[in-house]
Amino acid sequence: MADAACRYRAGLQHWHPLLRSTELGRQPIRRQLCGEAIVLFRTASGQPVALQEVCPHRRMSLAAGQVRGEQLVCAYHGWRFDAAGQVSCPLMPAAELQQPAFQLREAHGLLWLRQPQPGETVTPALPHWACRDLEPAGVTFHTVPAPLELTLDNFTETEHTTTIHQVFGFRSPAEVELRLELEPAATKVWNSGPQKPFPRLFDAFIDIRPRDRFANDWVTTFEPPLTVYEQIWRRGDQLRRFRLRVVMFFLPISDTSTQLTTLLYMPRVLPGPLHRWFAAPIARWITAYELNLDVKALAQLADLNPQLSAKTLGPFDKVLLENRRRIQALYLKH
Template identity: 30%
Template sequence: MNPWHPALYDHWYAVARTSRIGRAPVAISLLDRHIALARTEAGNWLALEDRCPHRHAPLSAGCVQGDHLVCTYHGWSFGADGGLKRVPGLAQDTSPPNVRVRHFAVQELDGFVWLRPGDGGASAPSALMRETDGATRRFQWQTRWSAHVVDAMENFLDPLHTHFVHAGLVRRDGARMPMDARFRGTTEGFTVDYSGRPSQSGLLYRLFESERTVERAHFAAPGTARLEYGYANGSRVLIDLHFTPVAADATDVFVGLHVEGRWAPAWAVRLLAWPFLKRVNAQDAAMLALQADNRRRFPGRRGASTELDIVRDALEAFWIRGETPAPSAERLVRMML
């Protein structure tokens, strides 16, 4: 039984860093579908179901020749449209049989390869990403979390776990102050604006930030989550995470950091900030793995929530029921953050 809502296949998902894909095919998985991804000699994309229809060898084990993906078993060659182009050994006056492999739409955006696993739907990834200035990107990374995609996204968008999972690094439990969180639906998902405190109590803020004028969380369907920080001098930092479900208990996470209006060369971010970001990622990954393991011990149990769990219902509505918040949806939650 397919665990995913059918509407999910009509959206675009980040599946790889552009710099990591060359002419050698790469095997990727998305919503339990298995795909061979490669570039042609001309630099165009090939994204085909990772199974040769002849004898079921994985096409990701093959190679690219010209604009075709060639199976490593008997050399059957397929074009970007999935059509069979050549069968080695056939007589010269014999045409290849009418055999096709399922193909998928692919785009490049902001340093990532995006793929749509369905046959129709959105023509491009979210507007949130299309409006981002690629020239401001300072950092890119890819990892995998052992978690359902909803749990993974909630973790990133939820500020209330940071006092414990990232104690001292992001926030301290003993330094909480009142803040307002305003949830608003958008045409693509939602935003949450936090107001009432221009700073955080953790080490990361003290080392790398200054007084905040904007603290905002974004969700754009299907799996883009952004933390946006604006500063008094007009600069901005955008932390983008793109969540791509490999399976029900595994999610690929693609990270992009954009720095606008602040002096922050890529080498400085990697040398100074990366060790702290890596530590935060390791803490989140460990917590999510614990959560996933315990979910398996107690199957079918639902979690209890309060008004503080401001994003959970909207994420479940999209991923479980195929719904998006109405753009007019709005609510205010007061919390100690």
């Protein structure tokens, strides 16, 4: 059932990378976004379709139905739904019913979903980011048992990396140089400090050494919430060969859960197919491992209230208040 009270429902107007394109076939699947229950499927011609999940007849989940040709057939009474949401009723051929439908696009190996708005004449473009000389290294998905604001808090502050992370983090918060820049629709953060010690097994694969300096800079925008990280390591003036661009989307599933869709980019560090067979999977595994540590930490939160108290905020937390102002203005239900 759709959660009409979900505080993030206004976010449905933005494009969200919900799942891999290869995950969607003719078998209907269910997803939730901004409190809305959605059924997705491909028609016989391969067209991806997303509709409101609940059948308007007797409340059956359309995810229990079957695709026949270019329509989805409800498992309960055989009502049929086409890609535009037009409903065909076996015993009421004159009925003119319309099931709410969502827009879908395929890009970057992902299916992107949004809800068209009343009176809309122009569909917004998909989010974009620069790749330059970097190559895709994979996509990961994580479900975080915390609301959007608290999830974004975790990924847009630096202090916790010294305690939670094992590979990508700083040795001590006191040694980190921090700079924050605010723009009307974005927050920009620059962090730089000594890399924390990590298992030496990794340095054989990712070319990072003890006493390297780690820089983790990012830009966060909010339509939808998206943070693009640039992670590099230096020894003096020498830039290490290994670096990462991490493109992370924050998708509110409900008031208390958030999906992370993360695209990873890196330079080619090994020749020929060795990069694809070894370097990219290792980088993807390490990144997923670090993200799992974040998810485990957020699962231990004792209070999911997204409100902040200015009295408890330190120098690494100023960006959190700015993020909330932008989410309030651009994303929440008014």
